[in-house]
Amino acid sequence: MIGHFEHPIVVRSLTKKFGLFVAVDSVSFVVEKGEIFGFLGPNGAGKSTTIRMLCGILEPTDGNAWVGGFDVRREPDEVKKCIGYMSQRFSLYEDLTVEQNLIFFGGIYGLESERLEVRKHWALDIAGLRGQEKVLTGELPSGWKQRLALGCTILHEPPILFLDEPTSGVDPISRRIFWDLIYELSNQGTTVFVTTHYMDEAEHCTRLGLMYGGKLIALGTPTELKQKLSGYTVYEVESTQPLEAMEVLQAEEWVAETSMFGTAFHVSVQNVPRAGLKIRKILEKNGFEIRKVEKTIPSLEDVFIHTVLHQEQNSFHTES
Amino acid sequence: MRIVLHIVKKELIQFIHDKKMFVMSFIPPVIQLIVLGYAASLDVRDIPLVVCDRDNSASSRYLVENFVASGYFRIVAAVGRESEVDRWLDNGQASIALIIPRGYERKLANGQQTQVQCIADGSETTSASTAFSYAMLIVQNVAQNTIVESLVKYGAIKAPPRIISVPRIWYNPELKSRNFMVPGVLGLLLVIMTMILTSMAIVREKEMGTLEQLIVTPVKPIHLIVGKLLPFLTIGMIDVFLVVVFTTLVFDLPVKGGVLLLFVLCGIFLLTTLGLGLFISTISRTQQQAMMTAIFFFILPMIFFSGFVFPIENMPRIIQFVSYFLPLRYFFVIVRGLFLKGVGLTILWPQVLALLIFGISIFTLSVLRFRKRLR
Numbered sequence: 001m002i003g004h005f006e007h008p009i010v011v012r013s014l015t016k017k018f019g020l021f022v023a024v025d026s027v028s029f030v031v032e033k034g035e036i037f038g039f040l041g042p043n044g045a046g047k048s049t050t051i052r053m054l055c056g057i058l059e060p061t062d063g064n065a066w067v068g069g070f071d072v073r074r075e076p077d078e079v080k081k082c083i084g085y086m087s088q089r090f091s092l093y094e095d096l097t098v099e100q101n102l103i104f105f106g107g108i109y110g111l112e113s114e115r116l117e118v119r120k121h122w123a124l125d126i127a128g129l130r131g132q133e134k135v136l137t138g139e140l141p142s143g144w145k146q147r148l149a150l151g152c153t154i155l156h157e158p159p160i161l162f163l164d165e166p167t168s169g170v171d172p173i174s175r176r177i178f179w180d181l182i183y184e185l186s187n188q189g190t191t192v193f194v195t196t197h198y199m200d201e202a203e204h205c206t207r208l209g210l211m212y213g214g215k216l217i218a219l220g221t222p223t224e225l226k227q228k229l230s231g232y233t234v235y236e237v238e239s240t241q242p243l244e245a246m247e248v249l250q251a252e253e254w255v256a257e258t259s260m261f262g263t264a265f266h267v268s269v270q271n272v273p274r275a276g277l278k279i280r281k282i283l284e285k286n287g288f289e290i291r292k293v294e295k296t297i298p299s300l301e302d303v304f305i306h307t308v309l310h311q312e313q314n315s316f317h318t319e320s
Numbered sequence: 321m322r323i324v325l326h327i328v329k330k331e332l333i334q335f336i337h338d339k340k341m342f343v344m345s346f347i348p349p350v351i352q353l354i355v356l357g358y359a360a361s362l363d364v365r366d367i368p369l370v371v372c373d374r375d376n377s378a379s380s381r382y383l384v385e386n387f388v389a390s391g392y393f394r395i396v397a398a399v400g401r402e403s404e405v406d407r408w409l410d411n412g413q414a415s416i417a418l419i420i421p422r423g424y425e426r427k428l429a430n431g432q433q434t435q436v437q438c439i440a441d442g443s444e445t446t447s448a449s450t451a452f453s454y455a456m457l458i459v460q461n462v463a464q465n466t467i468v469e470s471l472v473k474y475g476a477i478k479a480p481p482r483i484i485s486v487p488r489i490w491y492n493p494e495l496k497s498r499n500f501m502v503p504g505v506l507g508l509l510l511v512i513m514t515m516i517l518t519s520m521a522i523v524r525e526k527e528m529g530t531l532e533q534l535i536v537t538p539v540k541p542i543h544l545i546v547g548k549l550l551p552f553l554t555i556g557m558i559d560v561f562l563v564v565v566f567t568t569l570v571f572d573l574p575v576k577g578g579v580l581l582l583f584v585l586c587g588i589f590l591l592t593t594l595g596l597g598l599f600i601s602t603i604s605r606t607q608q609q610a611m612m613t614a615i616f617f618f619i620l621p622m623i624f625f626s627g628f629v630f631p632i633e634n635m636p637r638i639i640q641f642v643s644y645f646l647p648l649r650y651f652f653v654i655v656r657g658l659f660l661k662g663v664g665l666t667i668l669w670p671q672v673l674a675l676l677i678f679g680i681s682i683f684t685l686s687v688l689r690f691r692k693r694l695r
Contacts, residue, residue: 055536077538085536091529095337096330107326108537 008033008160008191013063016049023049025214031193036186038205039195045211047195051164055085068160084158088165090149094138098129101137101152109156123151126181143174163194179204199301210307218307222300229298229306231270235279238264238292245288259305266302323539327547335551349509349559353566356505357498367451369393370414372405377425383462392454409441416440416451428466491660502571503655504628506563507648511593511622514556518597519610522548527606541691549594560586576662585654591679592647598686622648650674
């Protein structure tokens with residue numbers, strides 16, 4: 001049992017069951033100080049449930065977790081003092097003004113008078129809300145609400161920050177600004193634990209855990225994860241009727257995976273010589289018009305799909 | 321303690337900001353008092369009476385006079401034929417009809433039996449039965465006088481022997497139902513205002529997701545509960561103040577048992593209603609659910625089974641048993657005692673004790689449930 005105090009977050013076989021449904025299935029990982037640790041996965045994969053257990057909102061069914069060196073089961077009050085938590089709903093009081101929200105959350109965290117004033121101004125600055133103090137929070141655009149929510153969450157300068165899908169429903173520019181803030185906090189030594197289902201956001205993380213069906217199916221830096229696909233070559237294909245084209249290719253035994261990628265689709269193959277040419281031939285034979293077949297760098301999405309499919313195949317084999 | 325103050329402050333800002341809620345908390349109490357004080361009267365006076373005097377004699381007029389002199393009846397019409405009576409009762413212009421048959425005086429003089437007929441509009445059960453009992457009383461009185469007079473006249477007795485009952489009604493000498501209703505309204509108001517407002521204020525945070533946000537802060541559940549409930553306790557007390565001012569000035573119904581005691585006992589009662597509000601918030605997910613739960617499972621039974629309108633003694637056993645679990649039952653005894661009888665703790669302690677036990681139990685239960693949900 002080492003590392004509870006050296007690492008901001010230590011998770012050991014953490015499990016949460018809701019009745020018969022296993023939302024989080026024996027998940028283990030360690031987060032280093034100052035890291036931006038991402039949890040990537042589709043809705044219902046168990047990302048939020050994990051975060052909620054770490055924040056002390058949900059009680060784990062099994063396993064252990066230490067946050068800031070404190071046991072989330074036995075010392076939830078201590079855990080709460082050293083974390084900031086922002087949910088996907090930016091839970092602010094919409095009927096309070098920007099300033100009233102900041103003062104309320106600051107007060108709740110025990111900030112008083114001068115320090116509260118300093119932190120309030122700091123939060124207004126980072127949220128870009130200076131001059132908007134008297135505006136009702138409900139009237140703010142969602143990007144600003146999100147930054148105000150972040151401001152409220154880190155008023156008390158928590159060393160560990162949990163962000164549960166912090167950018168859902170926010171425009172791309174606001175997302176960009178938001179991520180710049182996250183980098184800044186991480187540079188200053190804050191440990192950030194973030195969940196997302198945006199692949200591009202996942203690329204921002206120092207390290208990533210891939211969640212699927214309650215299980216942590218892969219863990220590593222984005223680069224490490226992409227190396228999982230080493231030995232695989234990924235082609236980006238643009239053609240007419242992409243869905244049908246994918247079906248045709250998928251039927252070929254030498255094709256490992258196909259997946260939609262914007263208007264194009266990706267085809268992964270393992271150790272197939274001149275695969276680009278083969279793809280062209282098959283599609284042309286079947287009457288598809290091809291605009292592009294190109295080798296491409298595997299994206300996290302390719303990694304994700306690859307890992308998920310392998311996971312499912314494995315569990316299929318073990319079941320049968 | 322400072323954290324509690326922050327929560328109270330936030331709660332008050334939200335409350336004042338929500339103008340509807342703000343107005344809702346102070347205007348309806350006054351309106352309800354006026355409405356229930358004036359309109360919800362069970363007294364029956366000036367009952368519209370239609371008279372069909374077919375005898376038209378001194379004796380028959382004497383009977384009719386007795387009806388008018390009682391103060392309970394007001395003659396709306398005098399008709400000649402019995403058939404005309406129907407019309408007045410049918411269209412509701414009269415609630416009761418008095419029909420005196422031809423030969424009424426003659427039969428009385430001859431020492432024969434005679435009948436007068438009373439027809440009451442039974443579609444309004446309460447007024448009809450009251451009107452009927454007044455009419456019976458008047459007719460009996462007249463009959464008794466007639467008998468006594470004839471006995472004296474024929475020299476059977478020298479002076480008429482009489483038994484006269486001297487009715488004295490204590491605490492509410494005029495039997496005004498307003499005096500009975502108004503203190504009750506206070507109880508009802510406190511239940512409605514504090515229980516619904518409390519449960520909705522907490523459930524709203526659940527709906528908005530802010531409760532979850534509060535849970536991840538170092539705020540202790542007890543801070544949160546106290547901070548949420550204090551403002552509503554204050555609102556309840558302001559309502560009590562409004563009611564006392566109003567009853568004293570407008571209804572001339574001062575708190576005989578002492579205003580201070582009233583406030584203290586209202587405080588104890590609020591412990592039960594706030595506790596119930598908190599309890600409702602732990603079993604509801606949305607504000608609508610909280611509202612419906614409060615109305616159907618708590619407020620309606622309290623109105624009907626706590627003795628606000630119907631006396632508990634007349635209820636079936638099982639309902640009487642249920643009423644023991646309604647804090648309003650005890651509070652009605654307390655407010656009526658304080659307003660009308662002017663009694664104090666020496667008399668009211670069993671009710672106060674019941675409220676305390678109820679309040680502490682529901683509070684403990686709710687706090688435990690609330691904390692369990694938080695973790």
